Amino acid sequence: MRGAKFEGLGRRGAGRLAPLWPVLAFALLGGCVDAPSTTPREVAIEPAGLGLDSAATPAIADTWWTAYGDPQLDALIAKALAGSPTLAAAMARTRQAQSQLSVSRAATYPQVNGDGLLLRERLSEHFIAPPPIGGTTQWIGLTQASLSWSLDLFGKQAAQIERARATAEAAALDAEAARLMLSGLVTQAYIWLWRADLLIDVARDAVKQREGILGLTASRVRGGLDNPASERQAEALLAMARQDLVRAEADRDIAVHQIAALIGRGADAYDIKRPQLDAAALALPATLPADLLARRADIAAAQARIAAAFAGREVARKAFYPDINLLGMAGFAAIGLGPLFTGSSLQYGGGAAIHLPIFDAGTLRAEYAGATAGLDLAVADYNTAVITAVQQTADALSELRAAQDQASEQRRALDASAASLALATERYRSGLNPQSNVLDAESLVIDARRRDAALLAGTASARVGLLMAVGGGFSSSSNPARNPDHE
Numbered sequence: 167m168r169g170a171k172f173e174g175l176g177r178r179g180a181g182r183l184a185p186l187w188p189v190l191a192f193a194l195l196g197g198c199v200d201a202p203s204t205t206p207r208e209v210a211i212e213p214a215g216l217g218l219d220s221a222a223t224p225a226i227a228d229t230w231w232t233a234y235g236d237p238q239l240d241a242l243i244a245k246a247l248a249g250s251p252t253l254a255a256a257m258a259r260t261r262q263a264q265s266q267l268s269v270s271r272a273a274t275y276p277q278v279n280g281d282g283l284l285l286r287e288r289l290s291e292h293f294i295a296p297p298p299i300g301g302t303t304q305w306i307g308l309t310q311a312s313l314s315w316s317l318d319l320f321g322k323q324a325a326q327i328e329r330a331r332a333t334a335e336a337a338a339l340d341a342e343a344a345r346l347m348l349s350g351l352v353t354q355a356y357i358w359l360w361r362a363d364l365l366i367d368v369a370r371d372a373v374k375q376r377e378g379i380l381g382l383t384a385s386r387v388r389g390g391l392d393n394p395a396s397e398r399q400a401e402a403l404l405a406m407a408r409q410d411l412v413r414a415e416a417d418r419d420i421a422v423h424q425i426a427a428l429i430g431r432g433a434d435a436y437d438i439k440r441p442q443l444d445a446a447a448l449a450l451p452a453t454l455p456a457d458l459l460a461r462r463a464d465i466a467a468a469q470a471r472i473a474a475a476f477a478g479r480e481v482a483r484k485a486f487y488p489d490i491n492l493l494g495m496a497g498f499a500a501i502g503l504g505p506l507f508t509g510s511s512l513q514y515g516g517g518a519a520i521h522l523p524i525f526d527a528g529t530l531r532a533e534y535a536g537a538t539a540g541l542d543l544a545v546a547d548y549n550t551a552v553i554t555a556v557q558q559t560a561d562a563l564s565e566l567r568a569a570q571d572q573a574s575e576q577r578r579a580l581d582a583s584a585a586s587l588a589l590a591t592e593r594y595r596s597g598l599n600p601q602s603n604v605l606d607a608e609s610l611v612i613d614a615r616r617r618d619a620a621l622l623a624g625t626a627s628a629r630v631g632l633l634m635a636v637g638g639g640f641s642s643s644s645n646p647a648r649n650p651d652h653e
Contacts (some may be wrong), residue, residue: 310497361623473554
C-alpha cells in the first residue's frame, strides 16, 4: 500500500512536470538554434590585382612643404600642427589607446591588494560566537593583504594585449593621417592666397590698361577723330575693372581668414604677406606607384584595425577555455580591538581558483560570432580604404595632367592675345582700326591672364592633391599589411 501510494504520487508529479519538458529542452538547445555564423566571410584585397605601376614613388620628405622655399608657409604649418583642435583630438585618442594597452599588460602581472575593516556590531547569540560573547556588541577588526595572479594558460590575456596594441597603433596612424591632411589643407589654402594675389595683379594691370585706353580715346574725341560714345564706353569698362579689383582683394581676405582658421587662430593672424612659392618644387609619381598602399597612413591604420579585430576574435574564442588564478591572503581578524594584531589573530591561506563555462545559453558563441563580424567589418573597411586610395590617386594624376596641359595651352593663348592687343592699340592710335578692336583685344588679354593665374595655382594645388593621395612623407614599409589566416 505504501509503495502504491508513492507510485501514484510519482505519476502525479510526473504529470505536473510534463508541460515543463519542452521549456527545459528549448533552454538547453537555445544556444544551438539559429546560432550566428562564426566563420569569417571577407577577404582583404591583394595589391597585385589593383593595376599599380612597377615604379615606386619618388622620395618625399616628411616635411615636404619646405620644398617650396617659403619660410612663411613653414611657420604657418608649424602653428597649425601645434594648435589644431582636430589634430589634438587625434593625439588624445592615441594616448587613450596607449593607456588601454598599459591596462591590458598590467593584467598579466600579480595583483596585490590591501583591505581593512572596523565595524561595531551586535553579535547573534545563535551564530558563530556563542554566549557570553554572542548577544553582546563588539568591535570587529579585519586587516588583510590578498594576492591574485591569472596564469593565462590559454592565451586569452595575450590576445587582449595584442588587440590593445593594434588599436593603439591604429590610433597613432590616424593621427599621422590627420597631420598630413592638415598640412595639405594649409598648403592648398596658401596656394589659394597666392592665386588671389596673382588675380589682384591682373586686376590692377587691367585698371591701368583701361585707364590708358580711356586717355587715348579722350584725346581722339578732343581731336574730332572719335565720338563721345566711345569715351563713355571706355569709362564704363574702367569702372568694371575697378570692381574686379575690389572683388579680387576680397577673395584674398577670405583666403587669409581660411588660413587663420586652419592654424587655430583669429583676426590676430590676418597679417599674412604675399606668398613666395616655387610651384613645381614637389617630386611626384607619373603613374599609380607600386608602393601606394604602403605610403598611406589610413591604409596602415585599416590594417592595424584588422589585426585588432583578429585579436578580439581570439579573445572571444578563448573565452570558452577555463580561467585559472593563483590566490593568496594573509592578515589579522579579531572580535575586539585589543587582540587584533596579536599572533593568535593571524590568518592566512592560499590556493587556486578555476572558472569554466559549462552552460550559458549560447552567450559565448554569440560573442564569438559578434567578434567574427567585427573582423569582417574591419576587412571590408580596409578594402574600401584601398579602393578609395587607388581612385583618389588616379583622379589626382588625371587632374594634374589636365591642369599642366591646360596651363601650357593657356600660355600660348596669353602670348597671342597680348600680341593682338599691342597691334590693335597701335592701329587704333594711327586711326587704322576702330576702338572696338582694341576693347575686344583688351578683354581677351585680361581673360587670358586670369585663366593663366588660375591654372598656375590650380596646377600647384593639384600637385599637393597628388602628394596627399600618395600619403605624403609617410611610409609603412616596415609594417606590411596583415592578412590573418581566418580560422
